Amino acid sequence: MLARSARSLRKTLTGVRAFASGVPDVMTAAVIRETGPASNMKIEKDYPTPKLTAGGVIVKNKYSGINFIDTYHRSGLYKRELPFIGGQEGGGYIAAASDEAIAQGVKVGDRVSYSSVFQTYAQYTAVPASKVITVPESIPLDVAVSCGVQGMTAHYLTHSAHAGLVKPGEWMLIHGTGSGTCQWAAQMAKLRGYKVIGTCSKSKEDIARATGVDELIVYDEAPGTSYEDYTSVDLVPRVMEITKGEGVKAVIDGIGLATYETSIDVLARRGIFVSFGNASGAVPAFPPLRFINKSGYLTRPKLNDYTVTREELMERANDIFGWISSGELQVAVDRCFPLEQCVEGHNYLEAGKSRGKVLYEISD
């Protein structure tokens, strides 16, 4: 019995063996011990470093992306066990690798990015090897990290979530094309051959136009804010005018509360409402009868269900990195806050100011 335990312990240790040297026991991280406003997130300099486990790697992060979902975890809207380190995407260099990861082809020193992994606002993150993406030399690391959550989301929204209900040459409406996810979704939709109507607030018009959308609807900004006043344009007649009374075959909407009503009203017959987020607040419950006018469809997708296997993850990553390398996709890094300014980073995103990706840079 004892001999068997010793054998299995030896096996486990072999799987995680000494590539971990050089990884310190404690690290700097942005930690949430109590949910609430951004100011509840505090820098701690002696947080325990994650341990290398079988099948995983430890990444020494250079960048960590900031996403709206991080603010929901921090505020308590989405529940997490406390305390926790914020974030769920990052990139840097592999500092330690298990045998299984090495067998997969990664090694210490590789330049990598990853997403859908918690605890990334930190110097080190434990990442399953199946989530590790080697970054091609031609792509800067900050750009690669920017593609983790928002780029992958833009990909599945424009390629998969609409279930093929929109075809090349047909109209799609994409809200928020001057911000992060939908700035890339608009470009990808054009690469797919869809006709695209974008929306954005006035201060982001230049960015939204640069995506190549066919039509852009520009809202005024709500007084005292940097996000759009959705009453400043009557969206439904405008979309009907553009589409010659047909409406759009798909709407991609991450704004949520402020836009869901019009998103449903601008659908074409048998069009699909892809409601992927709630930057302005959660979409309330509504009856299925709401869709009877045009026999519309509704989906409420999330990234994890569209990067289920390693193959699916890599297909999307290869497309994105390929387009960036060929110059067909522009991924703009808007702001890069030092991790020490973790509070400012969240406040910036939540104020609706993003004009592209918002990152933390993590120093040694």
Ligand SMILES: NC(=O)c1ccc[n+]([C@@H]2O[C@H](COP(=O)([O-])OP(=O)(O)OC[C@H]3O[C@@H](n4cnc5c(N)ncnc54)[C@H](OP(=O)(O)O)[C@@H]3O)[C@@H](O)[C@H]2O)c1
């Ligand atoms: N389901 C998924 O797989 C998935 C993946 C990524 C994100 N999301 C969700 O989608 C939503 C948007 O994320 P994102 O990555 O697109 O964010 P983003 O790039 O930062 O865009 C959000 C934009 O929404 C607009 N906005 C309108 N009202 C707002 C308000 N009250 N507060 C803040 N922003 C407001 C702003 O653009 P304007 O200035 O143009 O108004 C803002 O820049 C979030 O709820 C996020 O959690 C879901």
